[in-house]
Amino acid sequence: MPAISVEDLSVHYRRDRDTVKAVDGVTFGVEPGEVLVLLGPNGAGKTSTVETLEGYRNATSGRVRVLGLDPIADHQPLMMHVGIMLQQGGIHPGMRVIEALRLYAAFYPDPSEPGVLLQRMGLRDRARSTWRQLSGGEQQRLSLALALIGKPKVVFLDEPTSGLDVSGRQIVRDVIRTLRDDGVAVLLTTHELGEAQRLADRVVIIDHGRMVAAGTLAELMNAGEDHGIHFGAPAKLDVSALSARIGAPVIEVSPGEYRLDSPPTPIVIADLTAWLSEQNLPLADLRAGRHSLEDVFLRLTGRQEQGESHS
C-alpha cells in the first residue's frame, strides 16, 4: 500500500463568480522511502494538492489517502504520523526556537530530542532567539525541524528550500535524503527544477491544475517525441538556411536557444558545426539525446515563449 495515494483528485473553489479549478484530475502515489517532487510553476495547484492531503481542504472529487486514512475524517490519528511544513509562518513571532521545539515535542508520544534536531538543522546557536529574530532561511529550517519532531512516517514539505542560502539548502537536502533512507514517504513541492533534479526519486509535473507528466527523472528526460539536438548560439540565426543545409527542421525555442529535430547522428552534428564555422559563429553549448529536466519542463508546461515568467 502506498503511504500517500491521490486518485483523480480535483479541487475547485469559487472566487468572485468564477469556479477556479486549482487541481483537475491528478493521480499519483508515494511509497515509503520515496521522495516524490510535485513540480510546477507558481499557481499550478501544488499547494492545493498538498493541503488536501494535510486535511485543510475538501476534495471536490476523487480520493486521497495518507497511510490508508482519510485526512479529514481521520485527522487526529493521522496527525500523529505526519509531519508538515507550511509554505510560510505558523509560529508565534515572540516564541523562542527552543520553546517551539519543546511545545511540539509535547504533542507526540515519542518525539526526537529538541537539542539533536537543533544541531542537525544548524540552529544550535539560535535556540534562544525568537521567531521574528530569525532570518527567512532559519525560519524555514525551524519549520522543517517541527515537521520532523514527532518522527513521522509521512512528510509534506511545501517549497522547503525557497528563501534558503546555499548552506541552508544543503542542510535541507541532506535531511530529506536521510528521511528517505529511514523509510519515510516524502512529498515535496517546488517550482525550482534544480531542487527536483537533486532530490526526486519521482517527479509529477503539474500545470494549471492538470498533470502533464509523471515518472522517474530518467523516464522524464528520455520521454516524449522530442529526441532532437539542443544547442545555444547567437540569437536570430537564419534557421531556414541552416535547416536546408542539415535537411532537418531547426527552431529557435527562445532567443539564442535552438532545437534541431533530428536524431543526433555524427553527420548532423558535423553539418551543424560546419555551418556555424563558415559563418564564424560561436557554439555556446550542445546537448543531444537526453534532455535536461528543464527542457522537459518547459516543453510540457508550454513556457518557452514566456521564459522565466513562472518564477
Place this chain on the structure above:
Amino acid sequence: MNRRAVFAQTRAELVLMSRQGEVLLLTMAIPVILLVFFSQVDLLPRAATAREPVDALAPGILALAIMSSSMVSLAIGTGFERQYGVLKRLGASPLGRPALLLAKTAVIVTVEVVQIIVLSLVAFALGWRPGGNPLLALGAMLLASVAFAGVGLFLAGTLSGLMTLAAANGLYLILLLIGGMVFPIDRLPATLESLAKLLPAAALAEAVTRALDGSGTAPAQPWIVLAVWATAAPALATRFFRWD
C-alpha cells in the same frame, strides 16, 4: 485528549503573554490604576448604598478585568495567531481543536484568578468591605467569561489581526463607558441605558455588584442577559470562525 499536550500549550501561551507588555497593561495595570485613582479621588457619583468610593468601584472593576482578559486579550491574541498561521500549523499537529480550546480556557481562567486576587487585595487595602455572596459573584464572572470569549473569538475568527485589534479595543472602550463598570449606568440617557442593559458588560457589573453588596442577591435580568450571551456568542463564533 493528551493532557501533556494541553499543559504544554497552556504553558507556552502564558509564557508568551507574560512577555507582552500591552496585554499586561490591559488586563492588570488599567484595572488597578482605575481602582486606585477613583477610590482616592472622589469624582464619581455612586449609589446611596455605597459607603466609600471603593465599595461602588471594586465590583465594577472586577467586571472590567474579566472583560479585558476573556474578550479583549483573547480576541487580539487569537486574531494574530490566526494571521501568523499559528492556528493553521497547530491544526496539522496532534493537539486537536478540543485540546487547543481547553488550553485557551485554562489560560483565561489562570489570568482571571490572578486578576481577582490582585484586585481584591488592592481593594481591601483601600478599605473595601464586601458583603453578600462571593460565590454568586464568581458564578456571574464565569458565565460572563463564556459570553465574552464567544464575542472575542467571533471577532478573531472573522477579521484580520489588525482589524481584530481595532475592534476589540473599540469595544473595550465603549463597554467601559456604558457597562456600568466605572460610571453608574443610570446617568446615561434613557435609550442608551436600556440598550446598555442588554449588553453583557453592564449585566456582569450589575450581577457582581448585587452579589457583593449587603444583600447578596441574584437579580433576574442581568443573569438572563448573561445566559443569553453565553449561549449565542459561542454559537456564532463556532459557526463563523475561520482557522486560516
